[in-house]
Amino acid sequence: xxxxxxxxxxxxxxxxxxxxxxxxxxxxxxxxxxxxxxxxxxxxxxxxxxxxxxxxxxxxxxxxxxxxxxxxxxxxxxxxxxxxxxxxxxxxxxxxxxxxxxxxxxxxxxxxxxxxxxxxxxxxxxxxxxxxxxxxxxxxxxxxxxxxxxxxx
Numbered sequence: 004x005x006x007x008x009x010x011x012x013x014x015x016x017x018x019x020x021x022x023x024x025x026x027x028x029x030x031x032x033x034x035x036x037x038x039x040x041x042x043x044x045x046x047x048x049x050x051x052x053x054x055x056x057x058x059x060x061x062x063x064x065x066x067x068x069x070x071x072x073x074x075x076x077x078x079x080x081x082x083x084x085x086x087x088x089x090x091x092x093x094x095x096x097x098x099x100x101x102x103x104x105x106x107x108x109x110x111x112x113x114x115x116x117x118x119x120x121x122x123x124x125x126x127x128x129x130x131x132x133x134x135x136x137x138x139x140x141x142x143x144x145x146x147x148x149x150x151x152x153x154x155x156x
Contacts, residue, residue, distance in 0.1 A: 007068055011035060012080025023069035028052045030068050031077060039078035039107050043136070050108030050135030055081075060115040078107045081114060090114045093152035094145075101139035108135045113149045123153055 005023055009016050011031070018034050031037045031054070040063050043051030047062035054063045057073035082088030087095065090113045100106040109132060116131040117123070123131070128149040129142075137145065 005069075007071070009035075009068075009071060009075060010073065011037070011075045012077060013074075018068075020068050024067045026064050027054070027066040027068055027071045027075075028063035030071075031063060037077045037079050040111075041104055041107055043104070043108075048134075048136070049105070050112060051105055053108040053111040053135070054078075055111055055115050058115060058118060060112045076111075078110060081110065088114060089155045090117065090148070090152040093148040093155065097144045097148040097151060099141055099144040099148035101137075101141045105135060105137040105139075105141075109137065109145050113145075113152065117149070117153050121153065123150070125150065128153075 004019050004021050006017055006019050009018065016035055018030055020030065028040055028042060031040055040054055041051035042064065043049035045064050047065040052062055052064040053060050055076040082091045090110050094100060094106065094110060112132055112135055120127060125146055128146050132145065
């Protein structure tokens with residue numbers, strides 16, 4: 004068993020893990036009880052498990068705990084109900100969630116993207132979110148939410 008110290012949402016969390024290849028997603032959900040990141044495909048193809056590590060959107064289902072270095076932000080650490088992050092507020096305003104399963108990945112990917120791209124076009128937002136799967140058809144509202152968040156910053 005190995006002990007890992009993770010910087011998650013601004014707090015250092017120590018965790019004992021049997022397998023250093025255990026996905027970060029499992030540690031977040033099962034050990035730290037941070038359930039915002041979802042298990043979707045387990046192959047890094049859908050984006051439901053996205054977290055931000057040092058400013059980069061990362062698929063936590065593919066990231067072994069042994070490689071989870073840096074500042075990890077989950078959707079629980081992005082904003083609060085009282086003071087949502089600009090992206091979270093925009094998703095609420097645009098009603099950019101239908102079933103909600105993809106929402107974590109869409110929000111986290113958008114937040115990381117907007118930290119690097121201050122005034123994106125609709126096409127740039129669509130390109131940034133292209134690897135995130137939404138089967139409900141909320142794509143147009145998601146793009147509107149991303150553009151609203153960009154203009155709010």
